[in-house]
Amino acid sequence: MEMVIDGTWQAATEGETFAVLNPRDGSVVDHVPLAGPQDADRAIRAAETAMAGWRVTPMTERVAVQKACAQAMRDRAGEVGALLHAELGRPLMGCVGEILRSADLLDIYAEEGLRLVAEMPLGSAPGERIIVTRDPVGVVVAITPFNYPVTLLMFKLGAALIAGCAVVAKPSEDTPLSTLKLAEVFHDAGLPKGLFNVVTGKRALGEALVAHKIPRKIAFTGSVPAGKAIAAAAAGTMKRLTLELGGHSAAIVCADADIDKAAAAIARHGFANTGQFCYRVNRVYVERPVYDAFLRNLSDRASALTLAPAGGDGDLGPLVNEKILAVSERQVADARARGGRILTGGARPMGPGFAGGHYFPPTVVAETTPEMLLMREETFGPVIGVQPVDSAAEALRLANGSEFGLAGFVFTHDLGRGLALCEGLEAGSVWLNDIQRSSHHVPFGGVKQSGLGREKGRYGVEAYLEYKTMYLSWEVPA
Template sequence: MDMFMDGGWVAAQSGQVMPVTDPTSGAVIDTVPMGQAADAGRAIASAARAFENWKRVPMAERVRLVKACAQAMRDQAPRIGAALNRELGRPLPGCIAEIASSANLLDIYAEEGLRLYATQALGSAPGERIVVTRDPVGVVVAITPFNYPITLLMFKLGAALIAGCPVVTKPSEDTPLSTLLLAELFHATGLPAGLFNVVTGARELGEALVAHPVPRKIAFTGSVPAGKAIAAAAAGTMKRVTLELGGHSAAIVCADADLDKAAEAITRHGFANSGQFCYRVNRLYVERPVYEALLDRLATRARKLTLAPAGGEGDLGPLVNARIFATSEQQIADARARGARILAGGDRATGPGYDGGCYMPPTLIADATPEMLVMREETFGPVIGIAPVDSPAEGLRLANDSRFGLAGFVFTRDLALGMALCEGFEAGSVWLNDIQRASHHVPFGGMKESGLGREKGRYGVVSYLEYKTLYLSWEPPL
């Protein structure tokens, strides 16, 4: 499969390609171009040409086209979901669900576009008016990760298009196929050429996109080190940045909590997508009176989750590659060496259907201590560290003792205590007594080293707009 730019398929100028593999077996399923700086320049030039027309398109027409693209995603969810299943390894139902959910976000962005207004000060003198309006920032570079490649792309693409901005996207090397298919689908649906360009490649390509002088914004989801490098490079041309840099999210379970509900929510959320997402429960602080009772409930639920072998079905797929898998192995080994208990999982799954992929069963690490890696560093795998605490206040202190601040979770029947803990969390989103999917209508993003800016809802759209103040004067005829 080639890159998609200016409404068509394009090979890399160098002719080089890189493989895309099936994480369940390691087999090569396709190749994509190994794009470099010249390819970045071609895609950006295409977007810049498209911008001149798109920024003048009336909002109602932008909304119509974006909503048509959303419906096309729903119609083609099985096809694009199947491609995502092959390149990511997540069970097929979850991949199809990601496409449908992403289409819903497109619709929400479209609706937010209809609610954008300019403002006019009422105190102007006769023959004078001051109008505050907003212009699209310009060409946007979106760099997206492997774990939810379509959802995290829509965070950026949907908002940018409604705001009037074209996008050049670089998907993860692990999961480029679904993004390429989506670009083709949007173009076939009627999105003008050059508004959604997809270039594929590795670090050199990403650096060229960020350093190029034409784009005015970089939207990135990924690791903290990569985000810091992007922010530093973007400063050279004063580009805007939106950075969602992952998390090491903590949950606090108080002694009065509904333990069955807490265990169900934590297991469902902590191990979804084999732990490969940013705001999952990574570490858990539990009041001592209910510590062992909660451990039992968590272990029972974790052991019931099944792994889907190559060609088979199950609850969880493999980790996407050996590099991601290594973090889980390292954290488990570190915890064992420091005396932790492994309540479930802990060892790589092997045997027929598993040997070709990086499979780790859901793993619970009990009696974790603050110096253990699992309690200090993001795992991005199906591993949860659990520690006892003597009070909710101690739990909150340990939860906040982190350079990350993406999400937090609290379980207690005491509403006043729950609200105090939620308000005390240093995190961009906090859940109380359950863990629902993050809403598309409200801002999503993190504090501290978990990133800069917010995505989704109207908050996402306005981050692709620049304020402009117009001072108007005329001679009053009356």
């Protein structure tokens, strides 16, 4: 596939390409352009030209276009989902589900656009008025990761478009195909050319996009080191930032919790997408009276999950590449060396259907300690560490003893204790007694080194708008 710039398929200026691989077996799915600074400039200038007309397009028309794009996503979810399945390895139904859920977010952003208003304070003198309005921030660069490439792009694209901005998207080099196909879907649905450009490449391309003088905002989801580098580079041109930089989310299981429900929620959430998402449960702190019972329940649920081999079906797909897989292997080896007990999983499967892919089974590690890599560093894989604690207060201290602050989870029958723990957790989102998907209507983002800013709902749209104050004066008739 080629890139999408100004509504047309285009090759890289230098003509180079790179392969997109299937993580189930290492086969080549397709090739995409290896873009560089000249391609970044072409895409950004196309976005700037397109935005001049889009920013003055009436909101009702923007909403109609965005809703048409959302419906087109639903109509072609199987087509886009098949590409996502091929490049990410996740089971097909999960990939189609991502497309459908992302379409819902696009609709929600469109509806939030209709709620945007200007204000006119009433405290002015006769012949004077002040209007506080909102302008689109400008051309947006959206840089997205591999794990949920469509959803995490919609976090940014849907909000930017409805706010009146144009977007240049750089998808992960591991999963660019679904984003490229999505651009085709949007243009077929009537999105004006130049508003959604997709350029494919590696680090040099990202650096060129961030450093370019025209974009006014960078929206990025990815690692902490990459986010810090983007923030430093963006400071040179005072670009606005939304950074979602991952997490190392903790769950607290109190002695009075419903152990079956807690284990079910943690297994479902911690191993979804083979552990490849930012706000998954990475570590669990369990009060000692229920520690053994919780371990049995969680490990039974983990061992019941199946891996989907190349050409076969199962609950979980492979990890996206060897680098991501190596993190899980390294953390499990470190935990074992430090006295951790591997209850299930822990070793890379081999044999037919697995040998050529990046597979790692759902893994539960007991008797973990704060010194272990698993309890300190983001895994981004299907490994959960469990540590016994003597009190909820100790669990809270350990949960907060992290540089991350994206999500937290609490399980207890005592509502007062639960609310106190939720309020005490240093995290952008906290769940009590169950773990649902993050809602499209409320803000999503983290504190500490988990990032800057919020996405989703009206909070996401506001991140792509700038306040403007206009002072009006006129002659008052005598």
